[in-house]
Amino acid sequence: MSELRADQRAVIGVLGGMGPAATADFYAKIVQATPAQRDQDHPRTLIWSDPSIPDRTGALIGSGPHPGPQLAAGARMLERSGAAVIAVPCNTAHAFLPEIRAAVQVPVLDMVLETRDRVLEMLAPGGRAGLLATHGTIRARLYEQAFAQRGEPLLAPSGEQQERVMEAIRQVKGDPESAAAAQTLCSAVADLAERGAGVVIAGCTEIPVALAGAVGLAVPVVDSTEVLAQAVVRWALSHSGREQDEETERWSA
Amino acid sequence: MSELRADQRAVIGVLGGMGPAATADFYAKIVQATPAQRDQDHPRTLIWSDPSIPDRTGALIGSGPHPGPQLAAGARMLERSGAAVIAVPCNTAHAFLPEIRAAVQVPVLDMVLETRDRVLEMLAPGGRAGLLATHGTIRARLYEQAFAQRGEPLLAPSGEQQERVMEAIRQVKGDPESAAAAQTLCSAVADLAERGAGVVIAGCTEIPVALAGAVGLAVPVVDSTEVLAQAVVRWALSHSGREQDEETERWSA
Structure with a gap:
């Protein structure tokens, strides 16, 4: 290189x-x-x-x-x-x-722009990305604005599902190997896939920690840490x- | 605490x-x-x-x-x-x-004294510890002297086996997930156990990286990193x- x-x-x-x-x-x-x-x-x-x-x-x-x-x-x-x-x-x-x-x-x-660019390379034409992130990242519209700059929409979990995602992130901070957190996040990936996401962003660095070793995810997950x-x-x-x-x-x- | x-x-x-x-x-x-x-x-x-x-x-x-x-x-x-x-x-x-x-x-x-003390807590009366380490650690007699201070002997691999251990450590530096390195190190643990070691010291920080997830080790291995x-x-x-x-x-x- x-x-x-x-x-x-x-x-x-x-x-x-x-x-x-x-x-x-x-x-x-x-x-x-x-x-x-x-x-x-x-x-x-x-x-x-x-x-x-x-x-x-x-x-x-x-x-x-x-x-x-x-x-x-x-x-x-x-x-x-x-x-x-x-x-x-x-x-x-x-x-x-x-x-x-x-x-x-x-x-x-x-990190947000780097991750957006990786996701846009992966998405099929017309495809949409889904986002798993903290309340803070969602509230600050970090990914939403980054995707909007490219005219791309972004799916986020529903209010109730978002509460569960945030709770899972907190669980990982207490126990990086929390099985409950991994399960919640896998379900959230599946929900976003069902709503049309072709790729899901692990847009909080605790999420890849929780999903390390997870198999059978519904769609590809882009690891913002990686x-x-x-x-x-x-x-x-x-x-x-x-x-x-x-x-x-x-x-x- | x-x-x-x-x-x-x-x-x-x-x-x-x-x-x-x-x-x-x-x-x-x-x-x-x-x-x-x-x-x-x-x-x-x-x-x-x-x-x-x-x-x-x-x-x-x-x-x-x-x-x-x-x-x-x-x-x-x-x-x-x-x-x-x-x-x-x-x-x-x-x-x-x-x-x-x-x-x-x-x-x-x-690290050497901390690890020695942990090993001595674990050894059964009359038990002996075995050492896996680099040529440099062996040559400098770091663990040998630390154990001698407590009147305790220490087993090290034979010359040929020590060459293989050093080669495995170098392999881990190039590929932390090297299966060949893990296999060599597992064999070296088994050899030391056969020669009478009740506990083996992973006395090089690459060794626990290589052995992460290894199962069926012949005797308990003390991870100096941990x-x-x-x-x-x-x-x-x-x-x-x-x-x-x-x-x-x-x-x-």
Whole structure:
């Protein structure tokens, strides 16, 4: 993919912890997305997993503190410590993407747009996508607006089903292997498929954690965590990290 | 386990990337080791995954560059960025533990001693432990000396079997799901059991990656990655992170 030696490549920054199991899953997917035979083929990665960031959905539905300042502070720390690009493996946190981007000079990838583009490549002509996401992501219309920019509609669960999806997401945060959560999410995929979705977006990073190993899903599910991992690896393999190496020198001083 | 609120707790630092899949596995085990119902119950964690660190075994068998300075620089960066304790999820890197510890003020946990203590709790009276590890860990006598401190012997694979174990570890670095590696490691566990080992130490962090999901192992295998994850979570849940919060303030400035 690139002629850059691993130690010349850009350092990946991960602003995570939302939740922590999803960040562990994201880093595993970064490793999987990298063509490598030995440790030294992989990009260097700095992960700030800050589960103390205020709940994103809580803020977006008006009942909790604003996570923007803490997200911005984390992004600044990652940049200061050498990250050349930042990925935020939390869809709901993308409601605060302008605030994160304003805090740093380095690029911050957009998980929602990356995922939309992957879904549009997969959809048959005239097909529609369905969305599983938090109340916060739905309320902030992150995917709805991204699809509308391309003139594409988007199916979301009914109000009652959406309550169950949100409950399942909370269950995964308490127990990443919750069978009840996996079952709820499989049913929600089936419902969206019945209503005409040809592809369903796992638009919350807890969802692929819950669905790991699920079989017999009604339609293909696009894993937003995996899409973002692939995007940030592509970025790192094709960008030089010279400035970051100077940064590393500075640490050694 | 503690009365500290999550945002008052110490920040965990992880000096990883040796290999990257093992670091992903380590962070997943940190998350699993934490009693939590919601994101905000988990400790904040800063992970520096630097797969460009020179091969540890290469240095220890005299054929490669010394990884000490880069390990020390990574530890300093973690400390500067707010880590209050450092865990190094690579057994072989523990040959350079004195150099890492000399570089920072914060405690750096000792994976080898933590694992030895867990194994000694499990062994029946008169029982012996077996070791699966890299050539570097064997050559540096890390586990051998740790067990000798307690007057306990340790079984290691024969020369030929040790070659196969090292080859399997390299295979896992290229393909974390390598079936050949898993098979080699299962055989090596069986051989050690036949020679009298009551417990076998997975004393290289690639080994639990390869053995994830393995069934029918001849004797219990102690996962050094999991032992270190549990140790660092215990540390973080019982130590205040006040200084780190000041650090976080500094990032926001």
